[in-house]
Amino acid sequence: MASGAASPTLIYILGLPFSGTTLFAAAMGNSDGVVNCGEISFVEKDFMPWKRCSCGARLAECGFWAPLRAEAARDRAAEKPALALEPEAGPHPLDTRMLPWHAHLRLFLGRPLDAVFPEAELRDYAARHARFIRAAARQAGALFVVDASKSPRRLEALLRHGDLPIWVVVVSRQPDHAFGALLKRARRRDPSHWLIKAPWHLAAMVYHLRCMDRLRRTLPPDRVIELSYESLVTRPGAVEATLSHWLGTPVCFKVEAENALPMRGQHVYTGSRWLARLDAGAPTVTLRPPLAKPELTPAEARLFAAARRLIPALKPRPERLLPPEAPLRPRSAP
Numbered sequence: 001m002a003s004g005a006a007s008p009t010l011i012y013i014l015g016l017p018f019s020g021t022t023l024f025a026a027a028m029g030n031s032d033g034v035v036n037c038g039e040i041s042f043v044e045k046d047f048m049p050w051k052r053c054s055c056g057a058r059l060a061e062c063g064f065w066a067p068l069r070a071e072a073a074r075d076r077a078a079e080k081p082a083l084a085l086e087p088e089a090g091p092h093p094l095d096t097r098m099l100p101w102h103a104h105l106r107l108f109l110g111r112p113l114d115a116v117f118p119e120a121e122l123r124d125y126a127a128r129h130a131r132f133i134r135a136a137a138r139q140a141g142a143l144f145v146v147d148a149s150k151s152p153r154r155l156e157a158l159l160r161h162g163d164l165p166i167w168v169v170v171v172s173r174q175p176d177h178a179f180g181a182l183l184k185r186a187r188r189r190d191p192s193h194w195l196i197k198a199p200w201h202l203a204a205m206v207y208h209l210r211c212m213d214r215l216r217r218t219l220p221p222d223r224v225i226e227l228s229y230e231s232l233v234t235r236p237g238a239v240e241a242t243l244s245h246w247l248g249t250p251v252c253f254k255v256e257a258e259n260a261l262p263m264r265g266q267h268v269y270t271g272s273r274w275l276a277r278l279d280a281g282a283p284t285v286t287l288r289p290p291l292a293k294p295e296l297t298p299a300e301a302r303l304f305a306a307a308r309r310l311i312p313a314l315k316p317r318p319e320r321l322l323p324p325e326a327p328l329r330p331r332s333a334p
């Protein structure tokens with residue numbers, strides 16, 4: 001394990017917000033030889049020494065994050081490229097929505113990241129994150145590191161300017177259900193303006209889908225797989241088999257009785273809010289079947305139906321699942 005752990009493979013989860021990406025990463029993190037680090041794009045921004053890790057410990061005392069933090073501090077003192085796991089660290093502009101409108105427009109129109117960010121900055125970003133990913137793999141004794149960051153922009157930076165082998169899982173969810181989940185969260189945050197803002201949320205969703213689709217077309221076909229949240233929660237065995245065949249290594253979610261997905265042994269503090277509500281003593285999350293209907297009001301459902309007629313990206317996406325007994329394929333070199 002030690003020699004392999006020096007060059008881990010990154011499993012990057014790409015998907016829309018509220019489409020089950022955190023759950024997918026948690027499921028994959030239960031496999032032997034795989035470590036789930038959550039949304040690595042936010043490990044700097046969300047790091048607070050007193051914050052709880054999903055293992056129940058505070059980050060400053062967590063057996064996974066505390067050594068990584070100490071190593072990162074040593075690296076930075078030696079002027080090596082490293083993440084800052086410190087309270088004052090903010091997000092990189094690449095990982096925020098707060099770009100100028102013209103930068104968003106250029107990315108939407110298909111310009112590469114280099115047209116928006118200086119190349120040296122992208123190289124530094126990729127180098128710091130690759131160093132962290134290698135350290136996380138070493139710390140966990142893992143061959144694969146799962147990054148649930150979702151963002152096409154981050155993936156492009158790591159692909160074009162980094163040196164890690166990257167395999168991409170595109171997690172899809174029925175688009176109207178993903179839109180419903182997005183609006184539900186938006187209404188909770190801002191109860192007075194949700195109706196006016198619904199078209200903006202839809203536009204942001206289309207923007208994200210467009211950037212995702214453009215990037216995935218540039219990937220070698222054997223390095224990308226499309227799987228759905230609906231399959232994960234209703235047919236986890238078939239999803240395990242499909243992922244095992246694709247990666248060439250056994251993937252096991254270790255689903256327990258009553259569809260409970262254990263989180264024991266995982267150390268995650270970025271991503272969906274349900275992570276913060278895990279019971280530290282027996283942390284599990286239940287795989288529940290999807291709702292029969294999306295959580296949309298009639299007006300929102302009409303808006304979505306009209307948009308779907310015009311925008312093919314809003315249609316459900318194809319998925320090819322293997323039966324649970326499917327054999328592994330030989331793993332190609334990274």
Ligand SMILES: [Zn+2]
Pocket residue numbers: 053054055056057062063064065266267268
């Ligand atoms: Zn922990």
